[in-house]
Amino acid sequence: MTETFPSFGEGTEPPPSVAYRSELAPGLLRVYTRRYLPAALIFVGGLVLWELTVRVFDIKRFLLPRPTAIIAAFGREFGTVTAAGWFTMREAMGGFVLGASAGVGIALITARWTLIRDGLMPFAIAVNATPIIALAPIMNNWFGITNPMAKMSIVGVIVFFPVMINMVRGLSEVSPGSLELMDSYGASPRQILRRVRIPNSLPYVLGAFKVGTTLSVIAAIVSEYFGGSRNALGVYISQQAALFHFAEAWAAILVASFSGIVFYLVIVAVERVVIPWHASMRAVAEG
Amino acid sequence: MNPSPAVSLTRVSKVFDSGAGRVHALADIDLEVGSGEFVSLIGPSGCGKSTLLRLIGDLLEPSAGSIRVNDKSAHQARVDRDYGIVFQQATLFEWRSVLHNVELPLEVMGRDEAEREQTARSMLDLVQLSEFAGHYPYQLSGGMQQRVAIARALSFEPSILLMDEPFGALDEMTRERMQTEVLRIWAQIGTTVVFVTHSIPEAVFLSSRVVVMSPRPGRIAGIVNNDLPQPRNDDTRESPRFYEKMTEVRETLRGIEAA
Numbered sequence: 001m002t003e004t005f006p007s008f009g010e011g012t013e014p015p016p017s018v019a020y021r022s023e024l025a026p027g028l029l030r031v032y033t034r035r036y037l038p039a040a041l042i043f044v045g046g047l048v049l050w051e052l053t054v055r056v057f058d059i060k061r062f063l064l065p066r067p068t069a070i071i072a073a074f075g076r077e078f079g080t081v082t083a084a085g086w087f088t089m090r091e092a093m094g095g096f097v098l099g100a101s102a103g104v105g106i107a108l109i110t111a112r113w114t115l116i117r118d119g120l121m122p123f124a125i126a127v128n129a130t131p132i133i134a135l136a137p138i139m140n141n142w143f144g145i146t147n148p149m150a151k152m153s154i155v156g157v158i159v160f161f162p163v164m165i166n167m168v169r170g171l172s173e174v175s176p177g178s179l180e181l182m183d184s185y186g187a188s189p190r191q192i193l194r195r196v197r198i199p200n201s202l203p204y205v206l207g208a209f210k211v212g213t214t215l216s217v218i219a220a221i222v223s224e225y226f227g228g229s230r231n232a233l234g235v236y237i238s239q240q241a242a243l244f245h246f247a248e249a250w251a252a253i254l255v256a257s258f259s260g261i262v263f264y265l266v267i268v269a270v271e272r273v274v275i276p277w278h279a280s281m282r283a284v285a286e287g
Numbered sequence: 288m289n290p291s292p293a294v295s296l297t298r299v300s301k302v303f304d305s306g307a308g309r310v311h312a313l314a315d316i317d318l319e320v321g322s323g324e325f326v327s328l329i330g331p332s333g334c335g336k337s338t339l340l341r342l343i344g345d346l347l348e349p350s351a352g353s354i355r356v357n358d359k360s361a362h363q364a365r366v367d368r369d370y371g372i373v374f375q376q377a378t379l380f381e382w383r384s385v386l387h388n389v390e391l392p393l394e395v396m397g398r399d400e401a402e403r404e405q406t407a408r409s410m411l412d413l414v415q416l417s418e419f420a421g422h423y424p425y426q427l428s429g430g431m432q433q434r435v436a437i438a439r440a441l442s443f444e445p446s447i448l449l450m451d452e453p454f455g456a457l458d459e460m461t462r463e464r465m466q467t468e469v470l471r472i473w474a475q476i477g478t479t480v481v482f483v484t485h486s487i488p489e490a491v492f493l494s495s496r497v498v499v500m501s502p503r504p505g506r507i508a509g510i511v512n513n514d515l516p517q518p519r520n521d522d523t524r525e526s527p528r529f530y531e532k533m534t535e536v537r538e539t540l541r542g543i544e545a546a
Contacts, residue, residue: 177378180346185395186366195391199382277382277423 065247073247074254081236081248085255088233091148092220092263095155096212102156103163104205111171111193121168128161136223146229155219159212166208170201203278206271213267217260291358293447293479294320294343299352300504301338311504312338316352318498318507322446325473325480327490327497329536331543335505336483340451343481344372357446368396370447371440375455377432379424379439386411386420389439396443410438413472430461434468441476450482454489463524466492470519487540491532492519499536501543509539 047067053059054066061069074081110117136154143150174196182192224234233252240248275281301313313335320326328336341347342354345365356364364370371392379388389407398406411417414434424432433453440448450469454462466489473480484490490497494513501508513532515523523529 175378177374177376178380180341180374181372181378182395183346184344184365184370184372185392186368187395191395195394196380199380202382275382277425279425282425 062244062246069247070250074251077248077251081252081255084231084233084236085259087231088220089259091151092155092216095152096159096216099156099159100163103160104167107164107167110168124165132158133222136226145227151220151223154223155216158215158219162211163208166204167201170204171197174200202275209267213263221256292319293322295355297353299349302350314504314506322479323477325494327482327484327494329484329490330500331502334500334502336500337451340449340483344449368443370449371445372449373436373440373453375452377436381424385422385435389442392443406442410442414438430457447479452483487533487536497536499539508543511535
């Protein structure tokens with residue numbers, strides 16, 4: 001019977017991805033140059049423009065230091081700022097892990113008991129829209145100003161809400177067709193959770209994690225502005241600024257930016273491993 | 288008719304109660320589908336043909352009447368996995384490879400891994416997609432995705448296959464190839480098929496009986512027995528008998544409009 005209809009042309013088509021890869025391989029260098037060169041040029045151009053503007057218009061050092069001055073300060077203070085950066089990043093990452101785990105955990109509970117979800121979500125969305133960072137002095141008071149837990153708890157709370165809200169969305173915004181299909185197999189709610197809802201929520205959660213990395217670094221540094229250990233980046237920045245050592249402050253900001261970007265990229269890498277099938281990943285791969 | 292039909296509906300009605308008001312989707316449906324039969328449900332939009340299919344599959348409950356599937360309640364038949372279903376959208380899980388999509392129902396049923404893979408591979412053979420086992424759904428064309436959905440629906444060897452406009456989203460050429468393929472599979476495994484469509488040539492090409500439905504509320508307006516010889520192929524589509532049957536179905540559909 002099979003031989004009666006040997007070739008449905010369709011079946012023999014190469015899938016698009018294969019054609020794409022074989023096309024790309026030889027011109028790889030050109031593709032990467034085309035993709036990253038514009039950004040690199042703008043970065044370097046921006047620095048040059050900054051340097052020239054400060055020199056030509058003779059802008060005061062305490063308003064805006066020259067990039068070269070900042071780099072020099074970074075070199076002088078290298079040990080201090082990197083140690084402070086690491087100290088603060090530990091707070092940011094620790095808080096992130098706390099907040100993200102709690103967010104995922106609570107979201108999973110709401111998937112099981114939708115009553116909890118319906119009761120909790122309006123408040124979660126409301127709290128998420130408030131400036132939680134304003135709680136930083138309160139947390140300093142609760143945990144003690146030099147206790148890293150004071151900062152981690154702020155970071156945790158800030159990361160918690162977007163993670164929880166997005167995971168709940170990912171667990172509930174499942175296509176009705178997928179649910180009908182699972183029903184047709186007589187699948188249990190647990191099987192539906194594990195095989196449909198959780199995989200469906202992964203792109204939502206990872207998106208929230210990416211937002212969370214940025215928020216966690218901001219939250220750690222800003223809460224340190226309200227006081228904290230002398231080894232902390234936020235404390236260093238506010239002290240140097242108070243002493244008019246602006247090049248040093250900027251050097252520390254450089255460390256903060258770099259750490260935030262690295263943290264973000266870690267999640268991007270996780271995304272590529274966990275959800276390579278998702279449309280957003282394919283856009284990255286093919287764009 | 289067959290003493291123990293695959294599907295039997297007696298005075299089945301379905302009313303949807305929504306905020307906007309009551310919609311009478313189906314009224315007084317009496318229908319029997321014999322074991323091994325290929326029955327199409329055809330009618331204009333809103334005639335309740337998809338609703339009827341979901342009632343048979345116990346994805347909806349009837350407001351009145353009784354539904355027996357393999358001589359059991361529709362609910363029991365669903366729990367016993369007596370039917371496989373294919374929708375208009377392939378509804379593949381994008382995070383699973385083609386092979387793992389086909390394995391999904393077997394996983395839900397708790398079959399062991401070796402058996403799952405073996406069965407899924409033979410199903411992919413059946414729909415002629417073996418070499419795409421490791422691909423992801425987005426790498427397949429619409430027609431190929433729908434063939435994966437068919438393989439998935441058949442993977443646990445259900446005695447009944449429910450199909451809800453499965454080729455509605457495909458282009459005409461692919462659609463005709465898929466119809467030929469469904470008939471080939473049907474001949475090969477001898478399953479009962481209930482097939483919802485709004486295409487007259489599709490209904491005539493595929494089925495042994497065409498159930499013509501009228502809308503608001505959905506009723507059975509007439510049944511066209513279709514004795515076109517098997518196996519059917521591309522020559523069937525050009526035969527005079529094919530056109531006669533299409534005319535018969537069309538006139539039954541016109542009768543609805545006149546009424």
